[in-house]
């Protein structure tokens with residue numbers, strides 16, 4: 242069977258800042274210059290005030306587990322060596338309701354639970370792409 246190429250994100254005009262920040266090991270999300278609201282994923286217009294004046298802004302990288310799922314079967318061959326994979330929604334501490342779809346890595350032996358505090362860390366996927374992921378924050 243032919244080997245499948247790895248699945249990696251392709252930055253574009255809306256998401257480029259996010260991937261550039263991740264490459265510097267920083268977590269950035271879109272922030273409205275008019276009203277200061279963070280939003281994610283990036284979109285052309287602010288959901289709060291309808292401004293088009295949006296840019297990337299660094300956030301704390303801390304949050305809590307809002308929801309998660311343990312995937313045990315790879316849905317693409319390039320994920321086979323990452324199973325089981327914790328796919329999670331993390332709510333960032335920077336603004337209520339600001340959520341990020343991500344992975345939780347380096348799981349503790351007793352797993353993860355909704356409400357657990359997490360912190361960002363980074364996984365290099367290719368020369369161009371570094372992926373922000375999260376791990377359970379130590380007390």
Ligand SMILES: [Zn+2]
Pocket residue numbers: 273274275276277278287288289290291292
């Ligand atoms: Zn706004």
